[in-house]
Structures are given as C-alpha cells and as structure tokens.
Amino acid sequence: MKSGTLHSRSFISGLSFVILLVCACEKPVGIEVSEFQKKLTGFAHIEAGSDSASVYISHNHDLSTIPVYNSIENINFEIHKDGILIDGIRSSTTGLNMGRFTHYTLHSPDRPFEFGSNYSIVMKTNGEYPDAVAEFTIPHDPPVISRFESLSSSLANEVCLVRLNDDPNISNFYHMAIKAIRYDQSPEPIIVQNISFNLEDTNAELVSFNTTYDNDWNALFDDKKGILFSDEFFNGMLDKDLNIIIPKEQFVAAKLPLDNWSYELQLYSVSESFYRFHESTPVQNEIFIGTPVPIYSNLTGGFGCFSAHNLSVKVLSP
C-alpha cells in the first residue's frame, strides 16, 4: 500500500476508536435504486505479442436484491487496432460460465497484440446490455533490469539492489513481483513461491510505492503479491537504483528454511489502464468517512479494465 495510506489506515483506526467510544450507534436506512442500469463488466489482461486474450465478462447488480449473475453468452467482439477493424478475431467458446464471470478466449493467430499499439474492443450483446467499448494501449518494449544483486543477507532480511532503466520520453508503469525458488539436487525447483517484499529508494528521495494490491479479479498474478508503481519517481532519469528488502519472517511462518534461496525478479511493463485501475480500487475500498470516488474504468458503456503487459525476468542465485 502507499505510505500515505499506510499512515491513514493506522490513523483512521485510531480515530475510529475514539469515535466508537463516544457511544456511536447505527440505524439502517433504505436502499434506493432509482439510477440503477444493468451494464457489462469486463476484464482482460493481455500479454504483448500474444495471439490470444482471456476476457472475463459479467454485469453489475443492484443492491436492493440478492444478486443473480446471469451467464452472458453470444457476445460479438470487434477488435480495432489503431482505429482499424481487425478481421479474423474469433472467440474460442460461446462463453464459459465461471460463476460470476463468463470467460471468453479470443484468438487472433495471424495478428498478435503488437507492442505500442492502441486497441479498442467492442462488446455487443444484441441489446441485452448497452454496448461496451474497452480502449487500451499495449506497452512498448519490455522493461530493462540492468542490475539485480544481493547487498546483505541475515536471518531477518535479504537486502538486494536492483537497477531499472526507464525511457523518460514516455510514461511507464510497472508491476514488480518476486518468486523465491529453491532447488534440490535436480534441475527442477522443488519450491517456487511468490513472496512479499518492500521496495525502497536508495537515494532516500522518495519511497511511496510499497503497494501490495489485492482484488477479486486476478488474471495476471498468481497470489496477488507484488508492487505496482509508475515511473514518476524517476524524475526524468534513465536509471534508478532501488533496494528490495525481503523479510525472512514469511519463511519462518511457512516453516521453510531461511537461506539458499534463488530469487526471480519479474518486472512487468503494464498499461496505464492497469495502473489506474489498481490505484483506484484501494481508494474506494477504504472509504470510511470521505466522499466516494468513482473507480477507474476504461470501458465506455460499462465497467472494467482491459490492459496489457510486457515481462522481463532476472534471477539472483544464492
């Protein structure tokens, strides 16, 4: 979470406590649905260069009744690349019901999703829902990790240095994840686990992005661990050195050994839509006494987030 929010959670916890001590009491009031309109909700996260995309479709529901999620089948998808309709895109299924979501796989064997291109995907349901249009950009090149090395290791922490390269001419958004890998005698790892870590600025100028996000929908990352940040803190610099601090407490809790781990650094360059979406979800979830803010969506006529990523990987051996 962001550092500001970190403070805020504690702060609000404290103040909440004070409020509750002043004899707070609650009274239910009615739910009104006068402005409710059923709309499509869609999510997709597409790997740059891939010729297929998983799309998850659902709909919103009003709050006055117990919701029933209807499977949404027979959606017609139209994919536009840089404003031009692409033919030959087809859905692998007519919709696979996954409970709240209906899953589609879009195939485009001859037209992989290209780096740096703008896409819009139009979803039509023959009038059952308003048409929804998702617009997003595939990130340019994969991110560059020029250094990844250990600075110190103890029973409490593993401290690593990572140097990232950034193109100052365009806005970049990143997701960083780390896998701890343990090998035995065989070349195949015996343990692979996404781990928690902190990211800090070595120049002590700015650290505000130890953000672990968490959301229901997860098409990209296995167990929701990672750090999402923008390149704002690069301040126009080409390189940025950061410290990665891996607390060993998590190994203790999982009854795993504390040493001899390989660490696989996964750095995703993600669409701005992905960053904006995840930036806005904790804000709305944490509202206590503030003003509700609309959650980010890049679907016109509906809700959701369509985005894409490029991946770079670097491994630090023990």
Next chain:
Amino acid sequence: MLVAQADVLEKRIDFSCKNKTLKEALHKIKKKTGLRISYSDKDIEGKHIRSFKQKDQKVRKILSRLLRSKSMTYQISGNRVVVLPAPRIPNTTPKKHLEILITDDKSEEPLPGVTIYIPQFKRQFISTRLGELEREFYAVDSLRLDFLYIGYDSRTLIIPFKRDTSIHVLLAPSNKTLTEIVVTAPQDIPEKDKERVAVITSDQVDMLRSLNNDRDVVKSLHLLPGVQSGNEGFAGLFVRGGGMDQNLILLDNTPVYSATHLMGIFSIFNENVVGDVELHKNSIPAQYGGRLSSVLDIKTRDGDMEEVSVTGSLGLTTSGFTIEGPIKENKTSFILSARRSWLDLLMPSLSKRWLNGSYKINGRQLANEGEARYHFYDLNGKITHRFSDKDRLSISFYNGGDRFKFTDKFETEALDFQSQRSLELSWGNLTTSVQWLHIFNKGISLNTTAGFTDFRFDYFDYNSYVETINTATRAGISSVQNYASDIRDISLQTALNIELSENHLLSIGLQGVRHDFSPGINERREENLDTLIQLKTNFSNPHFQANEFGFFAQSQHNIGKLNLNAGIRTAFFSIDKKLFSTFEPRLSTSLQLTNQYSLRGSYTSSTQFLHLLSNPNLGLPSDLWVPSFEDIPPERSWQLGGGMVWANDTYLFSVDGYYKRMRHLIAINNQDESFLRDNNWRNATVTGNGDAYGAEVALAKKSGSTTGIVGYTLSWSNRQFDVVNRGNAYPYRHDRRHDFSVAIQHDFNKKLAAKADWAYGTGNRFTRPISKIPGYAAYEYESRNRSTMSPFHRLNVGVVIQGERAEKFNWTLDIGVYNVYNRKNPFFTYLVDEDDSTLGNEFNLVELSLFPVLPNINYSFKF
C-alpha cells in the same frame, strides 16, 4: 507646583465610594492622588454620595463629575484645588452641558459604541472608546435618554435637564441566552456596528453556554441563521454555503489554522478567556482578508487590573482553571487559563476491555494487551500593560493540542515471539501575538500587531517483532515511521484609525505575512535486530515559503439616516517566482427608514490564497493547508446581500437574502479525502466553481424574564468541477435546504433560570451506492451528493442555578440533558456489504450517529 497639580489632574485612576459624605470622598481622592484640595465645610456639609464609581478615569473628570452631581465645582488656585459651590446659571442660557459615562454594572468596564438616542431632539449618538459622551443641548424640563447596546439590557432614563448635568449610567448584561440575534444588525445598534452581521460579546457567550456545559463560542454561533455546524454536535463552522476552510478564525489578531479538538467536537476556545467575539458573514470589513465566507474575530480578555481572582469549572468532559489579577495595580495585569479533557481517565479501562484477549495466529496462541489514551488541552495567557493614557501593550499566547496514544502487544506464552506497536498522534496550535495600541491624540490611533502562529501534526508509529528461532537464534525488526506536517506564519500588521468627524471614521492599514508550509514529511527507520543493519529513508512533499502583503482603506460614514461603509483591499501573494494579486472592493450600507425599520445591503469581494486539502466531514488534523500555485490559483468569491430589520426595545425581526459566487475552489480528484495526502497532491488537486444563495429569517425577544430566538434559513449551495460528476453541477455536501432553530430561556429569579432549545435541519448530502460491480469489490455510485441523510433534530433542556457561599465566592451549577428524546441524528452514512458468495449478498445502508441522550452537569466557581 501648579504644574504638578495639573499633572495629577490628568492622571488616570480608578475611584469608587459608596454611602460616603462628600468630604470623605474628597479626602479619599486626596489620599489616593496626593492632590491638595481645599474646601469650606459649610459648602459641602450634608452632601452625601450614595454610589460613585469611575474606572481608569482622569482625576480632573472624576473631580468634576463628583462635584457636579452635588452642584459643586472646583478651581485651581495656586498649588491647590479649591472646591466651590457651582455658580447659578441664568435661565436664559440656551444650552446645557450633558456628560454621560456608561459602564458595565458589574465590571465597571467602560462601554464603547453604546447608542444613546434622544427622542426629543431625534438625535442619536455613540459613546466613545472610553464609554463617554459629552454634548450640549437646549435645556428642557426632562430629557429622555435611550441606551442601546449589544448584549446588554436596553435602558431608558428620564433626567431633569435644566443645568449642566453629569450622569453615570450602568448597563446590565442581558441575562438572556440568545441576544446574539444582533446578527440582524438592528438600526439601533451603533452605526459602526451595522456592518457587523453577527457580534457576540464575551458576556453573551457566558449566557450562550450550551447545555453540554461547554460554553463553546463556536457552537453558540450555530443558533444564528446562515451558520451551520456541518455535523450535528460538532464545532465546525459552515457559513452561507462555504466550506470549513473559508472562515478566517483569528485569536488576538493571529490566524488559527485548526480551531477544533477531537475531530471537531470541541472548539479550542476556552470560554474563561474569551473576550470580544465578532462574526462577519454579511459583509467582511476591508481590514480582513484571505478567506471567502466569514471572519470570526476572537479577542482574549485582559486580566483584572485591581484584584486577583480565581475561576474554576468541573464538568463531565473538561475542567478548567483560570487565575488573573494585577502585576502592578492599574498598570499591568495578567491572566492565565488552562483547560483539559478527562477522556483519558475513562479510555484505558474501556480500551483494555476491547483490545485485550487471546488470539490464534499462524498456529500460535498469542496473548494481546492493548491500551488507548486520548486527551486535549488548552493553555492561554495574556499580559497587558498600560504605559500611559496613550500607549497600551498586550502580549498573549495560546498553546493547545490533542494527544492520542495506542499501544498493542502480542506475545506467546513461551515468549519466543513478541510483537509490539506504539502509535502516537499529536496535533495542535501555538499562537503568540504582541499588540500595541497608540493614541496620537483625540480621534487618531494606531493599532499594531506582530503575530506568530503554528499548526503542527505529528504521527509516530513504532513496530517491532522479536522471534526466537531454534531456541538460540533471535530474529526481529524494529521500525519507526514518522510523519509531520506543519504550517507556520509570522505576521505584522498595523492599522491607523482617524476620526475625521463624529460621523466619519477612516481606517487604513498594512499587513505582511510570511507563510511556511511543510505539507508532509515522512521518515522511516528500520533496524534489523540480528544484523544491526539500519535503513533510513526520508520522503516528503517539498517545503514551501510564500509572502503575502496586503493594504486596505476603509471609510465608515454616517450621512443622515444613511450609513455607508466603503473599503478596498488589495493583496499580493508570491510563491515560487509567481505573484498573485487581488483587488477587492467592499461596500456595506444601511438606511434607517424609521425608528424601527431599516434596510441594508452589501457587496463583498474576497480572495483566498491558501487551500485546505481536507476531509469534507470532519476537522481532521491530517488536513493540509497548502498555498496557491500557478496550476492551483487562489480561490475567489463575491457576495451580494440585502435585508430588512424591524426592531424595538423588546423584539427584533429580520430578513436577509444573499447570493455568493465562488471560483477556483479545490477538490481532490479520485482520491479519498479522508486520508493523508501522498506526494502527488498537486496532481490530484482540481479546481472548480460554486455558488450559494438563500434567505435567512430571525425573530427574537430580547428582554423580559422570558427571552428567545427563532431562526430559519432556506439555502442552496452547489459545486461544479470539470472532472467531478462528469462536469455536471452537484449539491455541496453541506447544502442544507432548511435549517430551523428555536431557543428559549426563562429567568425565575436571579438565581434560577431554565432554558431549552430545539433545532431541525435537512440532512447532509451524500452519494449513495447503486450497484455492485463484480471483480472490483467496489460500487457504482449515483451522481455526486444526490441523496440526503435523514434530517437531524434535537432538543436540549437545562437549568442554571447560581449561588454565593461567601461574600466573594460565587458558584454556578448547570444541569442539563442533551438530546432529550434520544434522536439518532446521522453523522455519516455507509454501506454494509455482507458479501458472501455461498450465502448470497446482503447490503444495508447504515446511518451512524454519535450522540444519544446525555446528561450534563457542570460546576463553576469564582473567588
């Protein structure tokens, strides 16, 4: 020697005598001043003084008044003052001299600005700063004098007026709860006060003490039409559709940036030291600037120049103690006051009950011990020194704050795992001001103030865990996180007041302020207990400095029945090589149609260079004051107002209307305003516009054993931001369509009074969730602030008993009940989402209320 006697006559003293002969009175003056007084026993024989009091008055005048009341006069002869019978004045003398001194009947403080109306001559006068009036009138058999003064009972005297006359008039504070109805500025209040939309004196504040026994000056203002609390039971100030940050709150001419304790439930103003209080909301005089909606100008009172006294109060939530008295009699005085809340006596035991327990985490059984403490405090002090009749200096300070501490400890029974947390929050104000008043000569004075104000918020969070691994190895981390934000001003201002004539006052002044902003400094330290590796990180918003310079000129002119207050204010604000400027015309006028009817109108233009990034509901200490920048320009507004007043000695009725337009208001886009800002607050800040309009009606009964006020406001307040609510205008959160209050007090006798008040208001606006979006764990919301919470209404009752245990020991007992019928007034609304895919979803919109029926008791004393 003659010169020396003349000096003595010009010396200012306090003098009083009761049931004395004139001879004894003269002897007392002689003893007190060293003045040589000669008289003939025969001339003064049989002359008695029943009661005569003068405070801080020249010996010459004391002597003159004392003797004139007994048809005597005096002459200076050689080195003596010779007392003589007054010469008989021929009946043919067309005019006689009338000299009036008006003071408070208890404190003997002179009352400036009292309206003295003489129906026979259809003339109206205002008492001077020393509570005096000297005029000549044609002799008549009897002269009727009507005295009117805000916060005091009106008084009518009929005196014989065939010769020169000197009278001392004592006015009694209106022993009524609701005399702040002067908001309507009746035509009978002093002309110079007509511009004031609301004026509450300290005596009225005493009377306005709320039934929860906090004689809170800010809460008492909520009874005025057009002034809202924001949330029921809170001390916020929302004036005519403006935000909480749009009020300039001054304490001894120095701004206070956060004027509440406990998130807004209490104001920081300790009633024991509050002196003059003025609220300007119709028109803002030109000497004030920097806020859009109103000015709340609070002066602390001076300590008693003659006697040491002690005041104390014991209440359920707070207690206070005040001591005041002379350092050098009639020259230098002091007042020192402290107030503290009692919540921390109650909280530890409650919090322990709530926090302590045993939990199973990661397969381990952990015992938890926790505790929370909270208190707030206020310290006020003031030293006043009179160098001479023409120079007076006062130094005042205020220090107050809130402290919250939360500690929490988890550990296993075997102590192989320990986790500790200590969270401390503190915030508060420090203000200091040095005020110097210099009087050049009659009618010209210079008022200069040097001020310092600082508001600081600190956050400290300590976390540590220590774990024993394999019975020998220990691992652990301790971390400390600090956050601080701060705004600090150093200011110098001076105003020159020139009375061009008795009907024309000209004021000009200069103001300079140096602002220092530290809108968020973070520091994080982490230490590995095993390897002793230390990490230290700082990250913060940039520190800003800004300079503000202002100039104003203002003319208050009475032209017949027309009162005109015209002013201009210009100000410059420089920051980061950017200079903002503003030119603000101000106009306020009133026209007295008859003795009872008057009309008034005003136009005010204002600019606000500082913005508050805030939670819209509460006065959270984490709110940040930030300056204007090129991309966040100053907020600007203009307001047009007009009204009518009808008043007589007993009743007052007023109707006012207003329209206010605001530009460059700020909002945080797509951020939850309840949290601390992160580092990109400038990027998240958006600007927009707003307007507010409405009508205010007030009816008050000002005198008699039963007094009361009824106030009603019908109002609208809207906002429009290009990037909020799809660019559509939407209602402001505190858009309150109807606001009604009625308050009554009945005095059974001087020792017993009962009072009750009832208030009703449309609920605050809020944004209702209308659908849930799968995958988001979030909601779709209706258009911004489309819904209203349930209306609030609340009845308070109470009795006040006053007593005297000894000659100089007075006590007051307040007993009351807050929210008599236990109305659950909404504080805020939120959605309870019991979302469970196996059980189905359940949603409830819930209103949370804070203050149920509460008994109140407060005992205060003075000796």
